[in-house]
Structure formats: structure tokens, C-alpha cells
Amino acid sequence: MVSASIIECIGGTPLVRLRRLFSHGPQVYAKLELLNPGGSVKDRPARYIIERGLRDGTIAPGATIVESSSGNFGIALAMAARIYELDFVCVVDPRIAPLNLRILEQLGARVEMVQRPDPFGGYLHTRLERVRELLAEIPGAYWLDQYANALNAQCHYDGIGSEIVEALGEEEPVDVFVAAVSTSATLMGAARRLRDAYPGIRIVAVDAQGSVIFGGPPSRRSLPGIGSSRTPELLCESEIDEVIYVDDFDSARGCRELLRGEGILAGGSSGAAIAAVQQVVASLPASARVVTVLPDRGERYMDLVYDDAWVEAHRPEVPDVPPVPALTPIP
Numbered sequence: 001m002v003s004a005s006i007i008e009c010i011g012g013t014p015l016v017r018l019r020r021l022f023s024h025g026p027q028v029y030a031k032l033e034l035l036n037p038g039g040s041v042k043d044r045p046a047r048y049i050i051e052r053g054l055r056d057g058t059i060a061p062g063a064t065i066v067e068s069s070s071g072n073f074g075i076a077l078a079m080a081a082r083i084y085e086l087d088f089v090c091v092v093d094p095r096i097a098p099l100n101l102r103i104l105e106q107l108g109a110r111v112e113m114v115q116r117p118d119p120f121g122g123y124l125h126t127r128l129e130r131v132r133e134l135l136a137e138i139p140g141a142y143w144l145d146q147y148a149n150a151l152n153a154q155c156h157y158d159g160i161g162s163e164i165v166e167a168l169g170e171e172e173p174v175d176v177f178v179a180a181v182s183t184s185a186t187l188m189g190a191a192r193r194l195r196d197a198y199p200g201i202r203i204v205a206v207d208a209q210g211s212v213i214f215g216g217p218p219s220r221r222s223l224p225g226i227g228s229s230r231t232p233e234l235l236c237e238s239e240i241d242e243v244i245y246v247d248d249f250d251s252a253r254g255c256r257e258l259l260r261g262e263g264i265l266a267g268g269s270s271g272a273a274i275a276a277v278q279q280v281v282a283s284l285p286a287s288a289r290v291v292t293v294l295p296d297r298g299e300r301y302m303d304l305v306y307d308d309a310w311v312e313a314h315r316p317e318v319p320d321v322p323p324v325p326a327l328t329p330i331p
Contacts, residue, residue, distance in 0.1 A: 009036075009037045011036070011044060013032050021257060025281050026281045026285070026287070026288035027290065028290045029291045029292070031164060031293045034270070034295065039297050041072070041296065046073065046076035046077045050081075063086055064088070065143075065144060066088075066142070067089075067145075068127035070095065070100075070182075072225060074109060078107035078108065081109070090109045090110070091113075091114065091127045091134070092112070093122075093126070093127055097304065099300045099302070103300075121219060121220050124230055125230065152185035153188045156189030157190065160189070164291055175200070175284065175288040175290060176290045177190065177194050177201055177203050178244075179273065179293045180269040180276075181205045182226055183232050184213070184235040185234050187205055191240075202242065203242075204240075205242070206275075208221050208223065208245070208247070209221070209248075212228065222248050222304070223248055225267060225269045249315055251268050251271040252271060252306075252314065254270070254274035255270060255274070265298035266298050267296035271305055274292070
């Protein structure tokens, strides 16, 4: 198969059984969204929304698109903007991974960095404030609005959800779907498709400690790509059966256990998903099947979850916290 552009390489990511990390008990499968060409699950909505917009005239040829991003969606949009000859302005904040920032710049995005935290200890509200200012300043600018755009969830219904059903078949049920949330689009879109195929499935959202998505108290969060300082419009809590909160330290532990056990170098939200799956499988029968999503790859987190000093700085101040797996060679 020969693709006409890198955009056509998006999707169709592998579904891998995690036989080593979960060697006993339920079968656990991971959708490797980190293998999209831009490095994350965000490639899917970037392509889906831009192509729809260009077809229906919502986005004019040569227009400027504007978005707030912690990194991955920005990279995906910058890649798509190159192919479709659009200008792109990405509004980011100081928590963006340094490598993500460099990638955005190399892809030709105009980067706007906000510095003022919002009242919830994050930057999302000040990023969105800057987006609105840019829309007023740039004639014909288009905001994809990933937290409220229904196409963001629909692309995962058509994509991740349908691909999982195709890979696993409908003869045996998938018992639990576990996914990290930020905009909630991946969880909501994929879960709806999975529930169509497996009506008894349990949907588990993984949120960051300190996120306010589900009404929890706000506090400082250090990892991009999981959690939020506002409730996304795409979220439908009635479709979610359980919420599991994971802190930065356990996200790092999940990343390192995934790397040592499966050889998969994944990002912080993937580690959070693995930490949540470990909780979920403890109460399931051995015959159960669990599916999760690994949203992005780990190279962009070398200064975060794969840095020993960063991990120690985020160790909870409670007794008997086990160490995270070392990154030294396995004996």
C-alpha cells in the first residue's frame, strides 16, 4: 500500500495483548495510538476535523486555524496544516514538554505561550482566553475547539472503537474499557462504539489527581495530556461507570512498568491508564477481557516520567510508597 501523504497513514494502529505485564488473570489489550505518524491519538481528530471543514466550507483554503494544546493535538494540527497548506497558531503553556515545543516550531506552527495560571492552578482557561483574542485579531481564523467539537468524539467512534471491534470480534464480550480523559473525546467516542458491540461493557475513565473534570478539588498537575481545569462539553458522565484518579507518581510508575514489561515507551497518560488497569483487573475473573488506549509515545516525556529526579520530586508524602521501576538494564 502506498499513501498519498503522511495524513493518510493515520489510524489503523495495532491492538496488542499485554501478556507480560498482565501474565495472570484477565486478558488486557492496548490500542497503540502512539504509533500514529504524529506520535499520538490526536492525529485522528486533527485529520478528521480539518478534512470535514475543508469539504463543507467551514475551513477556507489557506485559512488560519487556532487551537489550545498541551502538545500532542498541536503537533497533529501542525502536521495536517503542512499538508493542507493552512496556517496554524498553537496556544500552549509552560507545562508543555520541551521536545513538543521544538517539534511544533519545526513543523512551522506559530506558538503563543501563555504565562499566567488560571484560578484552578492550571493554564487551560488562560489558553482559551488567548485563543479568543486571536480569533478576534486574525480575519477568517477557525478554532477547532477540541473540548466541545462533536467531531472530536465522532472520529474515535469511527476509528478507535470500530478498529477494536474489528480486531477482537463480537463473539466474545469486551468486559471493561479503560481510557484517560482530558477533552474526554477518545473515551466518549470509542466507548459508544464498544457499547454498541458489547452492551454489558463497563466504561472506566482515568483522570489526574487535581483535575476538575468530574468535580474534584483542583490542585497542581504536572503531566500534560491528562486531566483538565474545566469540564469539557463533550463529557457525558451518565455514560461512564467508574472514575479512577491517578497521581503523577503512579503515572510514572505505570510508564516504567509498561516499558520494562512490554518494551513499550509511552507517555504519561498511558502510564496513568496502566495504573488504572492494574486496579481494575484485581476484581475481575480470569476470563475477562480489558481494553485500554496508550495515547502517545514516551520520547517527549524524557524530562518527566522517565527522569528519576522528577519522579522523586513527585513521590507522595505518605508511608510505604513502593519505588518506581528503575530504568537500569534488566538482569
